[in-house]
Amino acid sequence: MATSNPGFQLGERCLVKSSKRVFAEEYVEVGIPFLRSKDVIDKALGVFSHYDLFISEERYRDLKDSHGSPRKGDVLISSVGNRSGQSYVVQDEGDFYFKDGNILWLSDFTDLDARCLSYWLKSSLGQHSLASVMIGSAQKALTIDALRKLRVTLPGFSEQRAIANILGVLDEKIDLNRRMNATLEGIARAIFQSWFVDFDPVRAEPINTAHEMGKRVAESLFPDSFENSSLGPIPKGWRVARVRDCCANIGNGGTPKRDVPDYWIPGSIPWLTSGEVRQSIVTSTEAYISQRGLENSSAKLWPIWTTVVALYGATAGQTCLVATELCANQACCGLIAKPNHRFFNYFYLSSSVEQMERQARGSAQQNLSKQIVEDLPVVIAPDAVLSEFELRVSPMVDRWIANLRESKTLEAIRDALLPKLLSGEIRVADAERRLQESI
């Protein structure tokens, strides 16, 4: 049952402030991280990678002692630019400080769960409410005063906590999946590097190889000596070839004519753009084309386990493995693997970005070509080694893909639940009780 909730002004339930000004001259190369609006947004969206700015420890101590600094559980909100109003709940992440006027800081909550507030701010209701208090038309901005007066509609405190817990666990699992995939990729890559780049099993004394799998493989599959090649010493019996020798077929994608609606609707075939090659494994695409579009363009259907290299644009040289049958635009080069080369091709090409970039041509923009990709030199192992690699890596890749799919489902559940929970349409009484019991 949805009831109209008069809500409260945000300023009644927490402190809203910004930081003490820090001047550009005060940035140092090494020190305490200093956040700008962009960093908060990236953290809010889970795509944060690294800090660019730092201030000295002394300066940070001064600021912290005189004005305080954000602690775990506080909320930071981007307050300038088109992406104003993104909120981030501070985790247990050590000391940092942030830019005044770019970021607003909420702390000292009373009867307000910070995580739940952050979910509310992300909801369409919250976004709408934020938009109504923002100033500026070209350059949007949130002021401290406006945020204090922001009308927030949330249920009681224990309900807030239950909601935050339900949604929070979903987000935790999504984040865990991301981390687990990084671990799985790390393991698969480490094996790839050890076998096909460093040739460890050839070097290693089998007796000293602690790792059981390494030992067995080293004894049965790897030679015990090297021979010379144009790429330096390689394991005896292996050969130097080019990437094209690892592929059944190589070709670029294509784009159906935009002005023929038939080619796009009904869209049934996933159509990859080079921007999406940023992902390591692609399970689905943003755009789709129709069967007629596929038939009447140079786009080709590539089978699952095709490795795709982006040829130009901002993602040139990026590589992905496709976990579903799809086609792609002309900025993508698809390498359909020979048997036993599915994962080898992906790991080899994705570790050759720099090598490809060095071959890139063009004065303004550095472009790759199908030719550059297929000409890359590569050391090919005998089939037995390649199939052992496939066998070992395959379950890791499968789990990785399962995690990606699971995360998509979890996101969909979260986004479906969020408005219903916040509006009270779905009651959380049982979840509240369970939360109480577990404490």
Next chain:
Amino acid sequence: MAKKRSAQNANGKGSGANLGFEAKLWLSADKLRNNMDAAEYKHVVLGLIFLKYISDTFDEHHAKLVAGDGDFEGANPEDKDEYLAANVFWVPKEARWAYLQSRAKLPSIGKDVDDAMVAIERDNPRLKAALNKNYGRADLDKHRLGELIDLIGSIQLIDVANRSKDLLGRVFEYFLTQFASAEGKNGGQFYTPSCIVRLLVEMLAPYKGRIYDPCCGSGGMFVQSEKFVEAHGGKLGDISVYGQESNPTTRRLAIMNLALRGIEADFGIENADTFRRDLHPDLRADFVLANPPFNDSDWFRKDDDVRWKFGVPPKGSANFAWVQHFIHHLAPNGFAGFVLANGSMSSNQSGEGEIRKAIVDADLVDCMVAMPGQLFYSTPIPVCLWFLARNKDDGKRRNRKGETLFIDARKLGVMFDRVHRDLTNDNIALIADKYHSWRGDKGHVKYADVAGFCKSTIASEIAEHDYVLTPGRYVGAEAVEEDDEPFDGKMKRLVAELNIQFAESAKLEAAIKANLEDLGYGD
């Protein structure tokens, strides 16, 4: 412990002379610009700075003559020859700064400045046609002009009097940079970023001899060369300077820029297009330093030009016309270092590939450097530096016949704002030292290839790469930082992490299930 270095210092380190003082002065001067275009205002301001400079130098010498000590005993302070003898510009009474400043508030100040400029040119033939005489025009606000004169007049007050010459040189340079930045796209025509000029100069090391820049802009290459000579214990006059510039107003900047530093330069009789009319036809330079316009498609070509020894350059791009012009003017042991767009290293269009091949086959290419992008104000395109040597076995260095050094510097540099990159002094030293040790210059360590950064190659390797000179093709992969984590250890760590994640995953799965059940969405 946190390392302390302010962002401003880090910038200053890269951009050369960059003190707060110049910046403040710039802000004040820019305020007075009002509605005027930066391109036009540039000539107004720089002309006044120059006037202040020659007036200050004159005053300094004047004071010595008045004191009449030592050599100057009995000298007449108003005798022009006394100044000529000391290589100081003679400044007639009506052009002296104090006089102009006293009249700065009068509405006639524009005409006064014009008269001063005319008088200076009349008495100093070296400055003929070099000065801006357009201060009297109606659209130049006389009130603001007066304020500008007061502002520039204050420069001396800030510094000790006898250092004002140096200071004015720095102000002039700083203003040039700022105008290049303010003019944006067109700024590149008269100004080459100082880090590129410094790198060219550090690599060519022009200690002595003739230096030539056939597209000299405001003369930055010469100023930097002179600084190099002084920094290495040489003296003014160890090098002689030859330039040519097609744009008449830019040529004025060059004349002022060099006069300000007491460098005598031969810019030919007037402004002229290097391809139409070569003003120094018989010059054989020891060093050519240049930053010609990129991929100029609107250039004058004479098909039977004596300079086209390696092939007639295409009408659509002057790149290889410039390269051949440089080669044409090199002395038998001369070196050339110049900036070109990256396309010059690999293009095969309209015969450029054949010209490049002929130049490589003639064993002229000494070193190629790929530069990072975003170094220019006018364009973000990445550029490269070419270094040609007429004689790779000149007896002074290692015999490098048939060899070429490739340097890939694309990863160097720091961003000093969102769109502009700068090379630091360390970057410049790193690149220049590699070249010097490769050449076998005295006092440099033995050369060694660095994977991913530099590679010494032989001619047949370049032929294998179809005469493409892009350093990235030769330097190979950067040595991956030795993975200090052995395979076994790394796997143990990753597997342990994975096990924890699996356990956590199970827990989270249970929690999610329970939550959803609570909401009425069980199995």
